[in-house]
Amino acid sequence: MAEEVELVQALIRNACVNDGSNDPHEVRNADVVQSVLEAGGVEVTAVDAAPGRRSLVARWPGTDPTAPTLMLHGHTDVVPADSARWDRDPYAAELHEGFIWGRGAMDMLGHVATMALAFRDLVASGRHLPGDVVFAAVADEEALGGYGMEYLVREHPELVAADWVLGESGGVQTGTPEEPKLNVLLGEKGAWRVAVDIGAEPGTSSMPYGSTSVLSLAAEVVTKLSEAGGQILIGDAWRDVVRWGWDPRAVEVVTDPERVDAVVARMPVEVARVVHALTRLTVVPTRVSTDGSWNSMSARATVELDVRSVEGQDWTDVAGYIEEVLGAELSERVDLRVIAQANASRSAMGTGLWEVIEASARTLVPRASLVPAIATGVTDARFLREQGAIAYGFGLYSPRMQAAQIPAMVHGDNERVDVDSLALMRGLWSAIFDGLGERPPHTR
Secondary structure (H helix, E strand, O other), X not given: OOHHHHHHHHHHHOOOEOOOOOOOOOHHHHHHHHHHHHHOOOOOEEEEOXXXXXXXXXXXXXXXXXXXXXXXXXXXXXXXOOHHHOOOOOOXXXXXXXXXXXXXXXXXXXXXXXXXXXXXXXXXXXXXXXXXXXXXXXXXXXXXXXXXXXHHHHHOOOOOOOOEEEEOOOOOEEEOOOOEEEEEEEEEOEEEEEEEEEEOOOEEOOOOOXXXXXXXXXXXXXXXXXXXXXXXXXXXXXXXXXXXXXXXXXXXXXXXXOOHHHHHOOOOHHHHHHHHHHOEEEEEEEEEEEOOOOOEEOOEEEEEEEEEEOOOOOHHHHHHHHHHHHHHHHHOOEEEEEEEEEOOEEOOOOOHHHHHHHHHHHOOOOOOEEEEEEEOOOOOHHHHHHOOOEEEEOOOOOOOOOOOOHHHHOOOOOOEEEHHHHHHHHHHHHHHHHXXXXXXXXXX
């Protein structure tokens, strides 16, 4: 069995599940990755942001201090999975008909495994490229990175200093066999974890007459925000995605705020969800909690929201939209509070890194061209963009990984990756190293 297959299976089986309120013990996956790297002679720095919350960073020095430093990075935590909804155990990492099934197979343990192996092989070869090469396997990405990349950037910036960065997502094949296209994740929407705090007069639930239940107010908040549908805002990021990667005949309608929803309603649901998300600010209630007991009307309730903002929006835009949807009367009875937030970010197309990955990908997928994409979620790349890096999400998947099915698998049911994709991805990282070695000096 191929080495990358066995490594992905080991990482899935460690079940480093992060729901944002627990301890995923990423140290389990960190230990596995570290053992692989050190077997090839790699010196690894382990950083614990808290007990069990371990990230790994390794740097292979280059020969030219003016050449760009490349970082390959991935996260070792995964989101929860409901086993009852899966066709196979999400943490068994079964190999079935050429696919590895399991939570994190795509997001993003396949990246981590193939990056680690390619980096190990580079170091074992003794070949130094012009610029440094960094590999980072980090904790806590699924809960906005506070114990992972954010911690590294804040507390150990020297470890993760890089000019060019490649991370999760991207590399899905579309187009035709004659003219294949590979998507590159240029950027991502913003993410806001927002609490709506609600207060009401407590009392016994055995005598409800004349009382306003705090849960009734919470239900009203949930209903209004769920039915609102978001605030349409067509930004430059979406226009670029459509202009470069879509049929030219679709550009006008899917970038028109007045017509985009009519188009979305006629699309296959897998595509419609993506288009809907990338053309607006979205607000989704995800949790409701209260104090008190089963036989009392609580004094306080909190509705937690997952807010995804478009590039250029800030807290004023987010709060303004929520208050507009709730209306003046209900807004006066609630307080909005930011639990965590991540700003939208984006890197430019057509950079030196873009050229390297396009040329490298073509060695494995002949005639391939790159097209831009924007993530509906957030990744650790934003921390590195804030440090001045050009950061893309890229990989390389075989045609068996169909573009329309992938959004439903990532954070959804029956997540899986085929072994051909893992082989392609491992080959991609090595081809990128070769491409860097062939670049003219002093070019970024």
